Every structure is written in C-alpha cells, then in structure tokens.
Amino acid sequence: MPKSPSSAAQQAREALGQRLRTIRKDARITARALAQEAGWHETKCSQLQSGNRPPSEEDIRTWTRICGAETEADDLIAAARNIEGMYVEWRRLQSAGLTRLQQRKAPLFEQTRSFKIYCSNFMPGVLQEPGYIAALFTLITDFHGTKNDVDAAVAARLDRSKVIREGNHTFAILLEEAVLRYRLGDDEVMLAQLVQLLSGMSLPSVSLGIIPESAPRAMWPVETFNVYDDKLVSIELLGAQVTITAPSEVDVYVRAFSALSGMAVKGKAARSLITAAIERLG
Template sequence: MPSSTSVQEARKALGQRLREMRKDSGITARELARRAGWHESKCSRLENGKATPSEGDIRVWSRLCGADGETDDLIATARGIEGMYVEWRRLCRSGLRQLQNRSVPLYERTRRFRVYEPGVIPGLFQTADYARALMGAIISFEGYPDDTETAVAARMARQRVVYEGDHRFAVLLEESVLRARIGGPDVMAAQLGHLLVAANLPRVSLGIIPSSVDRAMWPVEGFWIFDEELIKVELATAGVTVTQPREIAIYARTFKALADMAVYGAGARSVITEAINALSRA
C-alpha cells in the first residue's frame, strides 16, 4: 500500500530508469551533462531521485541517450510524481465540500468511468441520506470542519454527469458493500433501492461480486479509472493519482479480472434484493 514515502520512492525509481538509459547509451554522467549544457551535479540529482526532471529535461536526456521511444512514458511518470500522493487532511482542511468540487472538471471530461469499490457505494450513485451519514462519520472521525450539508449538496450536484452528456459507467461492487450498514437500516434500504434504479440506466453497467464466488482476483483497494488518462485510488490517509501508462494498464487488467467474477442484470438485482430483505429481517 502506498505511504507518505511514495513520492520519494517514485523519484528514485524514475532516476534509476534515467541512469539505466544513460549506461545503455555508453556515455558518462559528466559527458551527458556537458552535451546538455547542464552542471554535472544535475545528472546526479536526477539519477538519485533528489529532484523530479522537467519535461524538457526528459526530452533532452532521451535524445542524448538515443532512447526517444521512452520519452512519453517518462514524461507521464514525472507528471504524476508530485501529485501522486495527497493527504486528505491537506485537501480537507476547510471541509469536504471543496474535495467534491475539485473533481468536477475531471468527471465532466471523462467519457468512460470504470469504478471498483470494496467498501462503500460510489459517490455518483449515493442518496443524499447515505452521503450525509458517510460524510458525517468521516468529519467526526477526522476532526474536519463540519460542512456536511454543503458537501452533500456538492456531491449531489456532481451526479449530473450520470444523467447528462456522453458518459458511460462500468461499476463493480463487492457484495460486502451492500451489507455494510451506513446510516441505519432505513437509509441503507433506500440506498440499495436507488442502486437498483441506477442499474437500469442505459449508460450504467453494474456488477456485483458475490461473497460466495471462487475468487480468481483478490479484493484490492478501491479505484476509479478515468478513460485511459489516470487512476484515482483512495487510501485511509491520502488520495493517490496514477498516470504512468504501465500502471494504468495493470489497473485495467485488475478491473477486467474483477469484472469477470461479477454478476450482472438479473443476477446483480437478485443480490441487491437479498441485501434489502436482510435489512427488513434485522
């Protein structure tokens, strides 16, 4: 699981790739710096992960090493490093509303959403009461400023992407999501009923991974794939953004493996209905 050292580890990994490219080309760090017009110490800082290279640095490095084919992948890696790990406390220092609004441009430009959640109903498909209970619990636990009502309103407003524009949603939920009681039985029953309605929307594909399935893919942290652009992963302490193409490909493979275990259509509706019935028996 990524930690607060993720950025430094990512810089080191990128620096190692730059070092390997240079060595494969047969030139020394001193010679590369001379050809690039840099101080020799710059090569050392980049190779040892002490600094993140700019896009211009990467283009020069790749060209001098005869590895132009690596340029785009390296640039994508560098772009993601600084913003790859952002602590929730920093994002939510004035409350949860700004966090909801922060993601609106990304949601609006995304055409294909792939969402996997092992713990909660995704925000785009939450009822106001479910969102209120969940956000209230987060605010209380973390000690954030209490802006529950405005945060809920912002989340509800963000849901317009489900109904407007050219967006498609493939959503995978572990069955445990349906059984985790957020806000009490009445709130949960209404939320599950709302999920049944959402599953019938023409641009929504809802899959439920039954708890009884023989797993070919283990449960992982929740993640959202936005087109082929980036991945958002939510941890307990921070949000991680993945933009490196090879890592995006791994998440895409993971999503497919999880999707292959899910039930859809009548099968998904049956699992949701069973969860609703269990609430009435409690």
C-alpha cells in the same frame, strides 16, 4: 498483481532518478564531480539518483547544465511536477473541507466518457443517496478532524454525480457483495441507498455488477478505484489520494477490473443480491 498504490509515487521518483543517473553517465561525470561542481554534499547525488530525495526545479536545471543536457531539463521538471501530484495526503486535500474536494473533480467527471468503478468498501459515488453521502462524509470529517461542511459537500457530490444521467457517458460499476451490508448509516439510510442501487441499474448509461461472496476468486478484493477513459486511475486510501497516469500502471488497473468483472453477476442475479440485503434490514 497491482502494485501498492501508496508506492506509486516512490516508484516514479526512482524512475526519474534513473533518468538523472543516465544523463550523468552519458556525460562521463562521476557523482562526486557533479556534487563538487554544484556545491552539494556528495550524498545528495545518490539520494536524487535513488529516488529517496525529490529533486527541485533548481536541482534539475543544475544537474542538466553540468552534464551538458539542458535540453532535457523542461521534460524532467514536468515529470517531477507530475510525481508531486500523484500521492496527496487527505489532510492537505481536506484542509478547506470536503466541498472543495468534490468540486475539484467535477471537470474530470464531465470530460470522461468511459468510467470503470470498483468498490470494495463503500457504495459507488455516482449512485450514492444523500443520506448515505452525509453519513459517509460525517465519518470522514470526524476521523480526520477536518472542517465540517457536510451539508455543502453532499450537495457538491450530488451535483458532480449528475453526469450519470446527463451527457454521453458510460459507467461500468462493480462492487463486492459485502458492501451491500456495510452500515454507513441507520436502517432508513441503508434502505434508501439500496433502493437507489436498484434504480441506478435501470439507467441506460449504467452496467452494474456485484461480485458474490460465494464466487470463486479469480482476483482478490483490492482497494476501491476509479478508471477514467482508461487514461487515469484514482485510488482513495485511508491517508491519501493516489493518482496514476503512467500507461503501464493504468493498464494494471484496467486488467484488474476485467478480472473482477468476470466474477460479477448482473441483471436479475444482481437485483436478487440487493433485494436480499434490503430484506435483511427487516
């Protein structure tokens, strides 16, 4: 069962806190003695060790110096910086608009060779049609109250998505059947998007599977996520973006993708589901 992605950063903080605790115990120093030496309130040590308080760079250097473990400081600081980037609120990411957010991931898209994409609430980004992107970005902008740069952001996403037709990349894409009917635009937009899916299926780099609503579940629907080269997972929550790089947690999502893939239909059967969704538009 995948851990809640919103707790991934906290779990990493707890692991870092455990490392600090181990260093202190190996040095045979009590939390009270360490706090007194550092000039801290005693509760700060317990907060750092439990992961309830993220350590600053100065905190880590002070801790390792008192414990005689200065050689571990740089590694701990690097771990703390990685945790800081794991869970980032959308209001921070979107403060300058959606365009910059699309551009930030362009290098990752270009460098990745193997994509695993699971969609439970909207169409896969690399196969989104301009009207659909505009409808989605308008909803996001209105909901979060961020800068309205939808037109430029649409162009940036389309530019980022060119990797699906260029270079040496492969895309294993899964989506829940219900996504075919979620209205993120008017009939014209939805029709164009569904036709785009049919077109995308023919690309040599793409393997598209759809999980029928009637399929017996071997894995419950989870949050939409992308896996890049089985090394990094990106999850888009309502309030934040989560990035996972710890191999053990990445493996959870790789295994989840495999289980979800086992329920999906492809080829002619997948085309039939898309065609049925088109027919429902009238």
